[in-house]
Amino acid sequence: MCLGVPGRVISIHDYTAVVDFWGVRKDVRLDIVDEPVVPGDYILNHVGFAIRRIAPESVAETLELYEMLLRENAGGEDDLMALDVRGEIAGAS
Amino acid sequence: MTNELQFRDPALARSLAATLARLVDEIGRPVAVMHVCGSHEQAIARFGLRSLFPKALDVIMGPGCPVCVTDVPEVDEGVVLARQGVRIVTFGDMLRVPGTVQSLADAQASGANIEVIYSPRQAIEIARETDEEVVLFATGFETTAVATAAVILDNPPKNFSVLSAHKYIPPVMEIVAEMPGSRVEGFLAAGHAAAITGSAVFEPFVERHQVPVVVAGFEPMDILAGLVELLELIRNKTPRVANMFPRCVSAEGNIPAQKQLWRVFKPVGGKWRGIAHVPNGNLRLRDEFAHVDARKRFTIDLPSLWDYAPPALAGQCICGDIMAGIRNPRDCRLFNRECVPENPVGACMVSNEGTCKIWHLYGGVPDLEATA
Numbered sequence: 001m002c003l004g005v006p007g008r009v010i011s012i013h014d015y016t017a018v019v020d021f022w023g024v025r026k027d028v029r030l031d032i033v034d035e036p037v038v039p040g041d042y043i044l045n046h047v048g049f050a051i052r053r054i055a056p057e058s059v060a061e062t063l064e065l066y067e068m069l070l071r072e073n074a075g076g077e078d079d080l081m082a083l084d085v086r087g088e089i090a091g092a093s
Numbered sequence: 094m095t096n097e098l099q100f101r102d103p104a105l106a107r108s109l110a111a112t113l114a115r116l117v118d119e120i121g122r123p124v125a126v127m128h129v130c131g132s133h134e135q136a137i138a139r140f141g142l143r144s145l146f147p148k149a150l151d152v153i154m155g156p157g158c159p160v161c162v163t164d165v166p167e168v169d170e171g172v173v174l175a176r177q178g179v180r181i182v183t184f185g186d187m188l189r190v191p192g193t194v195q196s197l198a199d200a201q202a203s204g205a206n207i208e209v210i211y212s213p214r215q216a217i218e219i220a221r222e223t224d225e226e227v228v229l230f231a232t233g234f235e236t237t238a239v240a241t242a243a244v245i246l247d248n249p250p251k252n253f254s255v256l257s258a259h260k261y262i263p264p265v266m267e268i269v270a271e272m273p274g275s276r277v278e279g280f281l282a283a284g285h286a287a288a289i290t291g292s293a294v295f296e297p298f299v300e301r302h303q304v305p306v307v308v309a310g311f312e313p314m315d316i317l318a319g320l321v322e323l324l325e326l327i328r329n330k331t332p333r334v335a336n337m338f339p340r341c342v343s344a345e346g347n348i349p350a351q352k353q354l355w356r357v358f359k360p361v362g363g364k365w366r367g368i369a370h371v372p373n374g375n376l377r378l379r380d381e382f383a384h385v386d387a388r389k390r391f392t393i394d395l396p397s398l399w400d401y402a403p404p405a406l407a408g409q410c411i412c413g414d415i416m417a418g419i420r421n422p423r424d425c426r427l428f429n430r431e432c433v434p435e436n437p438v439g440a441c442m443v444s445n446e447g448t449c450k451i452w453h454l455y456g457g458v459p460d461l462e463a464t465a
Contacts, residue, residue, distance in 0.1 A: 003135075004285050031353070032240070034346075034350065044341065048215070049212075049243060051285070052288050054341075058341075061340065062341075079139065080139070080455070081136065083445060084132065087211055088211075090211040091211035091214075
């Protein structure tokens with residue numbers, strides 16, 4: 001539950017961003033993000049809120065862990081880390 | 094499941110492991126360090142990192158699972174509210190955490206209205222669709238508390254309130270560092286919590302206790318690199334805060350989030366399950382937000398639960414010692430016998446971030462030679 005999940009901002013309306021998580025689009029709130037965000041940026045989502053803008057040069061390195069975790073059944077059905085990541089995506093609405 | 098050792102860069106992993114071994118040799122005695130994050134333990138167990146650690150290095154999971162340290166009376170408050178007919182919404186991990194008599198799941202089975210959410214925002218959506226009283230039973234460390242603060246500040250519906258069991262990590266590190274007989278010589282701090290607080294929040298702790306704190310990310314390489322830095326600081330006897338996760342964490346942290354967090358919450362002392370009374374360890378709503386504070390809005394008749402004796406097995410549970418780093422799940426006579434995720438005795442077997450559940454599912458210290 002402490003593991004946020006990164007996603008790419010598609011569009012922004014007021015304090016809500018549409019964010020793409022590996023093809024799944026969700027609303028993420030921008031109330032508590034650390035710095036201004038524009039479409040195209042990556043953010044770290046935790047329970048439906050962006051908690052950090054990910055610097056462009058860090059995006060690839062950040063995504064790597066998640067892509068391995070989300071690879072289908074990489075760790076089996078009891079892979080708690082993958083479950084947490086999926087839960088974080090479910091936290092955006 | 095198998096412990097896959099697939100690293101982004103296996104050569105780097107081997108080199109970091111060799112550096113760890115050299116550092117422990119140079120220190121010349123067994124070294125224990127502690128991390129305080131369920132996600133770190135998940136990564137260590139999932140990627141089989143303990144098989145790479147030198148034998149004389151003990152990497153302990155401390156009180157890094159917010160659900161596990163939610164105290165019995167806090168669970169009881171949620172159970173009593175649910176039995177009083179209030180609709181409770183909470184994170185899934187909370188359902189089976191034992192209370193004095195019942196867990197939330199038990200209350201649900203006997204008819205109470207309890208729903209699982211993934212975000213405080215979903216609690217707001219549920220409240221908007223009903224006239225019933227909806228209480229968000231809010232758990233989690235500062236990373237999650239900022240989200241609860243944000244929904245409280247965003248004009249929530251009148252039938253919405255919060256039962257806060259949020260916890261704040263820095264104060265519990267003080268408790269662990271001061272425990273008599275503590276072997277912990279350094280701390281690995283959780284990257285995403287530090288993204289909120291900033292790495293500088295640990296400076297006073299290091300100053301007081303003269304033990305190093307290293308902020309680390311969640312990639313296997315992040316954790317190995319964080320441990321190398323931590324052991325170097327221990328070997329050099331130069332305790333300080335080091336930020337090994339700069340792509341996510343700055344010294345000052347997320348200022349807008351901190352402002353909202355501390356506008357809504359105040360730190361108060363309280364007991365953490367199995368650990369101790371932790372001064373400033375609990376986050377409670379400030380008086381200004383009494384109108385959304387379930388503890389102020391409702392009379393929660395806790396003593397109504399307390400005429401019962403606690404279940405017999407609970408007395409044998411050593412969750413507290415495990416979270417304090419004194420013992421590990423293998424030392425518990427209930428672990429993987431009476432206590433399993435389907436029928437947990439202690440909170441550490443309930444949460445996906447609990448040491449016992451993580452060890453149950455991934456294994457704790459894989460013996461790769463035996464399985465090769």
